[in-house]
Amino acid sequence: MPLVKIHVRRNIAEAALHAISGAVHEALVAEANVPPDDRFHILNRLDVHEIVAHPTYGGVNRSDEIVVIEITLNTGRTVEVKKNLYAGIAKRLETLGVRPDDVLVSLIEVTKENWSFGGGRATYA
Amino acid sequence: MPLVKIHVRRNIAEAALHAISGAVHEALVAEANVPPDDRFHILNRLDVHEIVAHPTYGGVNRSDEIVVIEITLNTGRTVEVKKNLYAGIAKRLETLGVRPDDVLVSLIEVTKENWSFGGGRATYA
């Protein structure tokens, strides 16, 4: 049920982009109770000038290699789960060479009636 | 008031993409009480590798031709209305050659104060 959108620089290699997508999914499965099969990602490549990000807001040291991750998911995760999710995403992306300071995550919560994963049916209602 | 974003494969023809957009709008008008003039769509074309979708999650048989539809709309629709909307979108897209299993819909609900449709005014507040 999460729908994930990942915004990155256009010059990233396809394999690196897919590794990032896989790592975000792994963190969702490990930390936020998302089923392993429940993976739906939109990968959005942008020119450098099409991503504007303040270099230090939030107490970090951001580079041009920022990765912006938007996740629409069902409501109900606790603050603790969300904290573990942010940490889990950053930790996994770091193993791929993405600096934790370059990882931005934005969650949008919805109710379970708000999804149709095919067949014209409300998947969870 | 809905803002609709439709993510599709880049190789879709412009006419086919606009037919899909029109069908989604028709379903919103028929099933979710959206005024006929209230149509605002962002059509997002992506390379095949930029859409990641599990082939069977949700009990369907998904293909590369998936159509991901995000709809931001005012809160207040019942579960029944949402179910009819999903069915209505899938039914209309099927007449255009999109398999129902390839139709993913994600709703994001907001309050009516959250829109300005021009003129610097809150359209509904």
Place this chain on the structure above:
Amino acid sequence: MPLVKIHVRRNIAEAALHAISGAVHEALVAEANVPPDDRFHILNRLDVHEIVAHPTYGGVNRSDEIVVIEITLNTGRTVEVKKNLYAGIAKRLETLGVRPDDVLVSLIEVTKENWSFGGGRATYA
């Protein structure tokens, strides 16, 4: 904390696009209590046929030069603040040659636990 996405025609010049982005940010700072350093924008260029917008819905006279602004931000702004934000965005974009009737704003509100601005931390929780 706002994450801003701005959808515009592909043929807009880079400088004009950045001026629009800057003006939206200025309005958020002036009208919605956003810190000056808190600027994160995704700038999305589209072909003319990839933005569908009704020409008059909402009592305006829309052109092909529409600017669609999606803002994800923390909940809690009053209706008055939102109204001032819409007016403030439109007023500032007008000085850049964007007609107020061509400015569409869509707000999505989330809770403060829903953000990580880097370092794997929940920035506000």
